[in-house]
Amino acid sequence: MSTRALTGPAPAGLRFHPLRDSATMLRRNLKRMLRYPSMTVTLVGMPVVFLLLFVYVLGGTLGAGLGGPVPGGGAGGRAAYANYVAPAIILMTVTATVQGTAISIAMDMTEGIITRFRTMHIARVSVLTGHVLGSLIQAVFSLAVVIGVALLVGFRPTAGLGAWLATAGFLVAVTFALIWLSVALGQVSKSVETASNLPMPLVLLPFLGSGFVPTDSMPAGLRWFAEYQPFTPIIETLRGLLTDKPIGNNAWIALAWCAVIALGGYLWSKRLFNRESSH
Amino acid sequence: MTIKQSRPAIAATGLRKSFGDQVVLDGLDLNVQPGTVFSLLGANGAGKTTTVKILSTLISADAGDVQVAGHDLAREPDAVRAAIGVTGQFSAVDNLLTGEENLLLMADLHHLARDEGRRRATRLLEQFDLTEAGGKPASTYSGGMRRRLDLAMTLVGSPRVIFLDEPTTGLDPRSRRNMWQIVRDLVAGGVTIFLTTQYLEEADELADRIAVLDHGRVVAEGTAEELKRRIPGGHVRLRFADPQGLDAAMRVLGQASRDNDALALRVPSDGSLRSLKTLIGRLDDLAIEVDELSVHTPDLDDVFLALTGDSTNEKVTPR
The missing domain is CATH 3.40.50.300 (P-loop containing nucleotide triphosphate hydrolases)
Known part of the structure; x- marks a missing residue:
C-alpha cells in the first residue's frame, strides 16, 4: 500500500451529510418500530385505556361536577366530560410516545451499534434526529388513532378546518419539544428500565394541571402548581382550539414553554451524546 | 526492507x-x-x-x-x-x-x-x-x-x-x-x-x-x-540412527538430557546460529551421525508469562 493511499481521501469526501444521514437513521428507526410493534401498540393503548376509563367509569360523576357553562355545550354529565378530558388524553398520547422515544434511545445506547456510529464518519446528530423524526411520525399515527377513538366515545369538537390545522401544528410543536427532552432522558438512563420510568412525571403532569378537572377545584398549593406548570397552558390551548373556548394568552405561554423545552432538551441531548464513555 | x-x-x-x-x-x-x-x-x-x-x-x-x-x-x-x-x-x-x-x-x-x-x-x-x-x-x-x-x-x-x-x-x-x-x-x-x-x-x-x-x-x-x-528455555533436539551415536553424543555434549526410546537428545540452546555452529562442529569432529536436528524455541505462552510476571504477584495497588 502506498503512502498516498494512506494520507486519506480528498477533502470533498470529508463533507458531512446531515440530511441524508438523518433520513437513513429515520428509515432505520421506522423499520425497528415495525419489527417491534408491541411497543407502538402499548404506547397507543395507554391513552385509549385512560380515555375509556375517564369517560365511562368516572365521566358521569366528573362531568356533573364540572358545573357552569359546559365546554363544547354537551348534554352535561358523561358527554360534557368527554369533551373536557379529550385534550388531556391527546396530550397524554404525546407523553406516551415520548416515553417510547426514551426507551428506544436507551435500547440503542445499551447496544453496541451506537459505538459503531461514533467511530464512523457520519453527521453525529443524525443518530438523534433519526429518533426524533421517527417518534414524530409515531406520534402523528398515535394521535390519529386516539382522536378517532375519542370521537367514537362522544368527543364533539367544534373546530373548523383552520382550528384543526392549528391544532395539528400546535401538537407537532409540543411533541417535538417533548421528544427532545425524552432523547436526553433516554441517554441519561443507565438501563432501558430507568428510561421507561424517567419520563413518568410527563405522564402524570396532565393530572396535576387542568387536564382532568378544573384547577380551581384543587387545594391552594396544588392549584398554584397546576396553574403555572407547562402542561396547563398546553391543555388550555388545545381545549380552546378544539372546543371554541377562549384561549387567552395560553397559546403564547404554551409555545414559549415548547421553545424552552425543545432547546433545553436539544442542548442537553447533544452534550450527553458527545460525552465520552467513562470506560 | x-x-x-x-x-x-x-x-x-x-x-x-x-x-x-x-x-x-x-x-x-x-x-x-x-x-x-x-x-x-x-x-x-x-x-x-x-x-x-x-x-x-x-x-x-x-x-x-x-x-x-x-x-x-x-x-x-x-x-x-x-x-x-x-x-x-x-x-x-x-x-x-x-x-x-x-x-x-x-x-x-x-x-x-x-x-x-x-x-x-x-x-x-x-x-x-x-x-x-x-x-x-x-x-x-x-x-x-x-x-x-x-x-x-x-x-x-x-x-x-x-x-x-x-x-x-x-x-x-x-x-x-x-x-x-x-x-x-x-x-x-x-x-x-x-x-x-x-x-x-x-x-x-x-x-x-x-x-x-x-x-x-x-x-x-x-x-x-x-x-x-528473548526467553530462555529453547533447546535443540538431536535424533540418532542408533544407540551408539546417542551414547557418543551424550559423552561429548555432557549436559544434555536423553530420551532412549526415541534415540534423541535434548540440548539446551538459545537457538542462535553461533551456538548451532558450535554444536554441529563438536559432533562433526567426532564424526557422530545425526539423523535429524530440530531447534525448539519457547512458545508465546512462555514469553508472555516471563514478560508480564506471574499473575499471582500482580500489583494490586494502582501505582
Whole structure:
C-alpha cells in the first residue's frame, strides 16, 4: 500500500451529510418500530385505556361536577366530560410516545451499534434526529388513532378546518419539544428500565394541571402548581382550539414553554451524546 | 526492507490515559506499518480496549501524540473516522434489523449509490457465509455469525485501517479459524489490522508484529519469533540412527538430557546460529551421525508469562 493511499481521501469526501444521514437513521428507526410493534401498540393503548376509563367509569360523576357553562355545550354529565378530558388524553398520547422515544434511545445506547456510529464518519446528530423524526411520525399515527377513538366515545369538537390545522401544528410543536427532552432522558438512563420510568412525571403532569378537572377545584398549593406548570397552558390551548373556548394568552405561554423545552432538551441531548464513555 | 520506509498506518507516542486515579495507559508507544497485522497482546485489564477506544476516536487520551492513517487523532478525528473501521468486543449490530439490512444501513451511511450498496452487501454476505441468514433478524444469529456480520459491516466502507478488539473471544474453535482466515484475506488486500487478543496462539498465527501490553506499558515488541528468542528455555533436539551415536553424543555434549526410546537428545540452546555452529562442529569432529536436528524455541505462552510476571504477584495497588 502506498503512502498516498494512506494520507486519506480528498477533502470533498470529508463533507458531512446531515440530511441524508438523518433520513437513513429515520428509515432505520421506522423499520425497528415495525419489527417491534408491541411497543407502538402499548404506547397507543395507554391513552385509549385512560380515555375509556375517564369517560365511562368516572365521566358521569366528573362531568356533573364540572358545573357552569359546559365546554363544547354537551348534554352535561358523561358527554360534557368527554369533551373536557379529550385534550388531556391527546396530550397524554404525546407523553406516551415520548416515553417510547426514551426507551428506544436507551435500547440503542445499551447496544453496541451506537459505538459503531461514533467511530464512523457520519453527521453525529443524525443518530438523534433519526429518533426524533421517527417518534414524530409515531406520534402523528398515535394521535390519529386516539382522536378517532375519542370521537367514537362522544368527543364533539367544534373546530373548523383552520382550528384543526392549528391544532395539528400546535401538537407537532409540543411533541417535538417533548421528544427532545425524552432523547436526553433516554441517554441519561443507565438501563432501558430507568428510561421507561424517567419520563413518568410527563405522564402524570396532565393530572396535576387542568387536564382532568378544573384547577380551581384543587387545594391552594396544588392549584398554584397546576396553574403555572407547562402542561396547563398546553391543555388550555388545545381545549380552546378544539372546543371554541377562549384561549387567552395560553397559546403564547404554551409555545414559549415548547421553545424552552425543545432547546433545553436539544442542548442537553447533544452534550450527553458527545460525552465520552467513562470506560 | 521497503516496508520500513512507508509512513506508519498507526503511530503513537507517549499515550497516557487514567480513569480517576487508576492509570490505564502509562506512556504507550506504537508503530504499525501499513498492510500488516499488529497484535496488542495482554491479559484482561492490561489496557487493550482502552487503547483501541483511543485510537478509534471513541475516547481521548490524557497525553500523547497519535497519527492514524496519516491524520492527527486530536486535530482531525473526522479524517481518522473516514479511514478506519472498528469491530469491538461487543457486537455492534442492530438486532432488530436483518443481516442484509444492517449491511445496507452501513452502505447508506457511507453514501454509496443504491446499486453499489446492494452489490457490496450481497458480496459481503457471500464472503462471510451469511447469504442464507441474510434475511433473518440479527437477534437470531449465533455468536460466530454475529461477529462475522459485525466485521462485514465494518468492511462496507472499505476502511484502510481496521481495529479488531478481541475478535474471537467467546467463539468456538471453528469460528475462530474462520475469523483468522478472514483477517489473512484482508491483509492480503492491503488493509492494516490492529488486533487485540488475549490468545497467544492468535497473535502467533496472525500478527506480523506483537506488542505485549502489561499495566499500560509495552513490555516487549517484535515478531513472534523475536519474542520467543528473548526467553530462555529453547533447546535443540538431536535424533540418532542408533544407540551408539546417542551414547557418543551424550559423552561429548555432557549436559544434555536423553530420551532412549526415541534415540534423541535434548540440548539446551538459545537457538542462535553461533551456538548451532558450535554444536554441529563438536559432533562433526567426532564424526557422530545425526539423523535429524530440530531447534525448539519457547512458545508465546512462555514469553508472555516471563514478560508480564506471574499473575499471582500482580500489583494490586494502582501505582
